[in-house]
Amino acid sequence: MNRDQIFEKVQEIFRDIFDDEDLNISDSTSSNDIEDWDSLNHINIVVAIEKEFKIKFNFNELSSLKDVGAMVDLMIEKIKNNE
Amino acid sequence: MNNFLFADLHIGLAQSFEVVLDDQKLQSFLAISGDHNPLHTDEDYAKTKGFKSKVVYGLLSSSFYSTLVGVYLPGKFAILHGIDIQFVGPVFVGDQLQVYGVIKYINEAYKQIEVKAHITNQGGKKISKATIKIGMIDE
Numbered sequence: 075m076n077r078d079q080i081f082e083k084v085q086e087i088f089r090d091i092f093d094d095e096d097l098n099i100s101d102s103t104s105s106n107d108i109e110d111w112d113s114l115n116h117i118n119i120v121v122a123i124e125k126e127f128k129i130k131f132n133f134n135e136l137s138s139l140k141d142v143g144a145m146v147d148l149m150i151e152k153i154k155n156n157e
Numbered sequence: 158m159n160n161f162l163f164a165d166l167h168i169g170l171a172q173s174f175e176v177v178l179d180d181q182k183l184q185s186f187l188a189i190s191g192d193h194n195p196l197h198t199d200e201d202y203a204k205t206k207g208f209k210s211k212v213v214y215g216l217l218s219s220s221f222y223s224t225l226v227g228v229y230l231p232g233k234f235a236i237l238h239g240i241d242i243q244f245v246g247p248v249f250v251g252d253q254l255q256v257y258g259v260i261k262y263i264n265e266a267y268k269q270i271e272v273k274a275h276i277t278n279q280g281g282k283k284i285s286k287a288t289i290k291i292g293m294i295d296e
Contacts, residue, residue, distance in 0.1 A: 114238055117267045117292075124264065133266045 075153065080127075081146055087122045091115055101143025127153055159232030163268050163293040171259040172229040176221055178213055180250045186217040213248035215285070221256045222274055222287050230258045230272060234295035238269060246284040253279040258289065268293040 089097050092110050105111040111119075123145075124130055129152040139145050159172070187193060195202040196212050203211045219242050226235045248254070258274035270293065275286040 117238070117264065117269050118290075120266060121262070121264050121269065121271070121290075125262070131266045136266050 077146065077150060080149060080153070083126060084123065084142065084146060084149075087119065087126060091118050091122060099142050101146070102141050104141040123149065129153060129156060158228050159230065160234060161231035162234065162295045163231075166231060166260060166263060166270055166293075168260050168263060170230070171257065172225065173255055173257040174224070174229060175253060175255050176224075177253050178218065178248060178250060182217060183211070183213060183250055186214050186220075190214070190216070208247060208249075210249050213250060213252070215242075215244045215248075218248045218254065218276060219285060219287070221254065221276065222258075222289060225256050225258045225274055226272070226289060226291055230260070231270070231291065231293065234293055236292045236294050238290040238292050240287055240289045242285055242287045244285045246278070246282055248278065248284050252284075254284070268295075 085097075085099050088099050088108075089095055092108060092115070097108070105116065120131060120136060127149060129149065131148070131152075135148060139148065161170075183197065187198065192214060196206065196208070197203075197214055198211065200211050219240075222240060222242070223237065226237055227233075255277050256274070257277070258272040260270050261273045262271035264270070270291050272289040272291060273286075274289055276284050278284055
């Protein structure tokens with residue numbers, strides 16, 4: 075799975091969680107850009123990604139992420155380690 | 158009351174309890190909610206709609222999911238994050254319900270667990286099922 079494919083799935087997860095079929099995210103999207111991105115939805119995003127990609131994050135990794143692009147980069151690293 | 162810590166929890170850990178839904182509980186829920194729809198308050202009306210007696214409020218029987226989380230699984234250190242409930246059968250006054258939940262997912266980073274739960278009546282028929290997200294506040 076390449077980065078674009080991963081990104082597309084992440085976008086689907088965001089659309090599902092924020093209940094917005096028109097939502098478009100980019101590498102630079104962060105919680106400042108989506109009004110409903112609160113702490114509970116943040117957990118929902120992380121759990122949905124963990125389940126979809128069969129990976130696990132730890133708290134310190136997540137704390138250092140500044141935007142969606144950084145999250146996707148971390149995911150790629152973890153998916154590779156799983157292979 | 159159980160007081161499982163996050164470290165005690167594992168996938169497959171299950172808890173259950175039983176409760177009888179008597180008319181007093183129905184009356185109390187009516188007083189709290191103000192939902193006086195005749196399906197819940199008028200025996201004759203409920204019968205004309207094909208039910209054997211007054212139908213217990215779905216959110217009253219579902220209130221035991223709150224008890225499952227706050228008292229049994231995980232108990233004291235729980236904070237409810239979200240619940241998705243589906244009703245699959247009616248509940249009537251006098252029914253004895255069994256409430257069951259099992260941990261299906263654990264998020265280590267944010268200490269959130271996901272419990273799959275269901276409620277069955279005295280005949281073993283499922284009356285509702287739920288997916289419950291619970292945060293842990295044991296620190």
